[in-house]
Amino acid sequence: MPAFRMKKIVLDAGHGGSDPGNIGSKVREKDINLAVTLLVGKYLKENMPDVEVIYTRDDDSFPTLKQRPNIANINKADLFVSIHSNSAPNKSAFGTETFVMGTKHFEANFDIVKRENSVILLEENYAEEYEGFDPTSPESYMLFNLTQKAYIGNSITLADHIETQFRDRVGRKSRGVKQGPFYVLWTPSMPSVLVELGFLSNIEEEKFLMSQAGKEYMASAIYRSIKAYKEQIEGN
Numbered sequence: 309m310p311a312f313r314m315k316k317i318v319l320d321a322g323h324g325g326s327d328p329g330n331i332g333s334k335v336r337e338k339d340i341n342l343a344v345t346l347l348v349g350k351y352l353k354e355n356m357p358d359v360e361v362i363y364t365r366d367d368d369s370f371p372t373l374k375q376r377p378n379i380a381n382i383n384k385a386d387l388f389v390s391i392h393s394n395s396a397p398n399k400s401a402f403g404t405e406t407f408v409m410g411t412k413h414f415e416a417n418f419d420i421v422k423r424e425n426s427v428i429l430l431e432e433n434y435a436e437e438y439e440g441f442d443p444t445s446p447e448s449y450m451l452f453n454l455t456q457k458a459y460i461g462n463s464i465t466l467a468d469h470i471e472t473q474f475r476d477r478v479g480r481k482s483r484g485v486k487q488g489p490f491y492v493l494w495t496p497s498m499p500s501v502l503v504e505l506g507f508l509s510n511i512e513e514e515k516f517l518m519s520q521a522g523k524e525y526m527a528s529a530i531y532r533s534i535k536a537y538k539e540q541i542e543g544n
């Protein structure tokens with residue numbers, strides 16, 4: 309058996325096009341997600357030329373929630389990283405969190421899961437496409453089986469690196485590694501995480517994520533986490 313080598317990464321900038329995602333006082337989530345995602349890709353290409361980077365979108369387009377993991381599966385990627393920004397009714401909420409697929413503490417995270425998955429309601433034919441899956445109904449999540457179970461260990465390893473980097477190297481408040489039944493994390497056949505960079509509903513955090521330095525810090529933290537993860541699973 310040849311040693312495992314991580315060769316392909318799919319980077320998924322959340323939302324796009326007609327779907328702005330969360331809206332801050334000055335910025336839309338889709339724009340922050342895209343800018344940070346493109347920077348992560350740039351750092352990967354510059355520093356890890358043996359790894360191929362594939363974007364689900366590299367402009368203001370809107371791949372569906374079904375297409376995003378499909379791109380990763382079709383390309384037989386080794387890793388899927390979806391990048392988002394958060395929002396909460398409580399304007400003082402702030403900090404980063406990284407999700408892996410799962411239903412632990414489902415109730416506590418249902419708001420954010422519902423918000424991210426409700427994007428499919430903007431798609432035409434969503435009822436047909438998603439076979440009756442209703443993102444706003446807790447019962448619908450019974451459909452989410454354990455297809456990601458084989459990858460949960462590696463997904464958590466990467467998520468831990470990301471949250472540690474955010475906290476220790478960028479000085480952000482880490483809200484930790486969590487589980488959530490996000491649609492984009494359901495079908496990828498590889499380790500997968502969904503990163504929430506911070507809360508656009510928090511004035512200070514929005515300002516940080518809007519700044520060029522903030523975006524670069526967050527993107528390099530994700531880049532370094534992917535590098536550490538690669539070295540760890542390749543056993544270097």
Ligand SMILES: [Zn+2]
Pocket residue numbers: 322323329330337392393424
């Ligand atoms: Zn989002």
